[in-house]
Amino acid sequence: MTITMKDLAQMVGVSESTVSRAINNKPGVGEDTRDKILELVKKYNYKPNQLARNLAKQETKMIGLILPDISSNFYSEVARGVQDIAIQSGYQVIICNSDGKEKEELSYIEWLESNKIAGIIFLGSGLVNDKVIKLGLSDYPIVLANRFVEDLILPSVIIDNAVGASKATDLLLKSGYRRIALINGPKDNLQAQNILTGYKEALRAYNIEFKEELIINGDWDRDTGYEGFLEVLKLTEPPEAIFAANDLIAVGAIEAIKMGGFLIPEDIGVVGFEDTIVTSVIDPPLTTVAQPMYQLGVSSANKLFSLINEDEIKERIEILESRLVVRKSTKKLI
């Protein structure tokens, strides 16, 4: 006996459209009902009309990557990771620069959706907007890379900055530095707060008192590093080491340190955070916490293709840890 969708619908006591939604893994079918339907599908070896399915889907072999700005080193490294995986899977990547603006992001989403793009990766920082939550609820394949959502679980890959910051601080402490200044991003920025958390954690492990005077908040730029160092130099007891919360801040701080005639790492040690191309070309080469940017791209893309291919996802939220890269801006371990 060949069984039709109508038969299945009658057996379960639901409408045909519900059966179709259950089979195609679309929303709006409760788990119990879905299970019941899928059980019958298996039992009667029901085969939906494959051609009709493909026609209805008709997705292009393209995925979207929405990010703030591809000209940033960080984002271009991530994009490279995404693209390498996409190519392997026979897909192209459409890169959309939103400049971190919600309005831009919304119009990209609309465009990507209406052009039957197979899925979207949202890369950046901060909370996603409501439209992304809607997409998530509709089971359209999306992955969040370093972005957050409050109300529900969406497939995400996130770099744990607190752990990285704690590793950086710990390295300075291990190398014998005790008074460590943290030149950080804006005070109300979550990334900066996470870095501060990690910094404090490492101090606590060494029983070193936290000193507010050693924390400088500014922007994520070179000026902040430069001015920040001059600022802590004014303290009655200047720091022995600088933890710079990103590479540009580190570059600025190193300039200021050299201008002051101090030696790195003998007089003052410096640790950076990020590890973009910048850090290996400055002198001395920067010891830094390498953020797994490429890996962030790879993991996000892998997750997205699992969703597109309807494979099972192992971890809905995957956390990546940073890795310490020891170069010449810190003293040898004692």
Place this chain on the structure above:
Amino acid sequence: MAKVTLKNIVKRYDEVLAVSGANIDIKDKEFVVLVGPSGCGKSTTLRMIAGLEEITEGELYIGDDVVNDVAPKDRDIAMVFQNYALYPHMNVYDNMAFGLKLRKYPADDIDRRVKDAAQILGIEPLLDRKPKALSGGQRQRVAMGRAIVREPKVFLMDEPLSNLDAKLRVQMRAELSKLHERLQTTTIYVTHDQIEAMTLADRIVVLKDGVIQQIDDPISLYNQPNNMFVAGFIGSPAMNFLDAKIEAKGEGLVIKGETFEVNIPANMSQAMKELETYVDKEVVFGIRPEDIIDPNTAEGQLLDNADLVDAEVEVVEPMGSEINLHITIDGQTIVAIVDPESEAQVGDKMKFAFDLDKMHIFDADTEEAII
């Protein structure tokens, strides 16, 4: 805090009419539960209130404002779904606080909100822990805490407990009740579990195929269902239905099945009046399992003058404090809840009485309640 009003709300997806003309007035501070079978439109209704689903027709008010075109984030609501996300690398404090941090709330304000919520939820000692060091119930509380710290006007919850095991669900249900008592935030809660609905709700909205069947407080819903659907959906084990006919007999009326006949007591004049127009018509007689009386163990006046009905015992299910008997009357199997002392055995021929004060009679065609 705010009232929420749905005026003729319709949701259409291409050919599917998911919600048809919903009218619901939710009062400030009220706990309203949307309940109904799978696919009846509960989630769709909730998502329209949240702004996560467009409203096809009708008006939605939060407070006194029409919010049809207001973005979700500006509606001042917080949602809790079944799949709540806790970030494994953040401790409990940050799992509640990160949204406020990302929205750049002042640090001392965040701290106050998180500590207040933690206190209300009894998770203060856990603030430094990571999610993997929490039990399922504790995690659920943290997810709830994330909604609480937003101090929204309205909570919207879509089956938030359905991922928990049965025991934990019962416990969290009680906690949700307490939580609502403390916070008094207007709450709209979706479940397909009628027991959850009965225990949590100030009022319940029963939905079927996108149509509201009844809006009432739990007791009224139980005692005065509008129709057979509500009667059968609310209550466990469900209300029994027997096909019957109303017939005139002397001065009074009787409810007549193939093998049973019960007289409607003369003192039930209101019922008598309603049923007069149904004489010689088909009806459905509804009686809840606990309103079927086993004369062997029952006491009191209920049995004086009661008509007894013949039945055969099909299944005996001891439930501890009571026994569920599956009995056949007129070839239809129904359930009766009897005293644990009952010695009924499978195959026994027994007589039962109905507590007619609690009976329901439905129009066989429209399935609407007559009494």
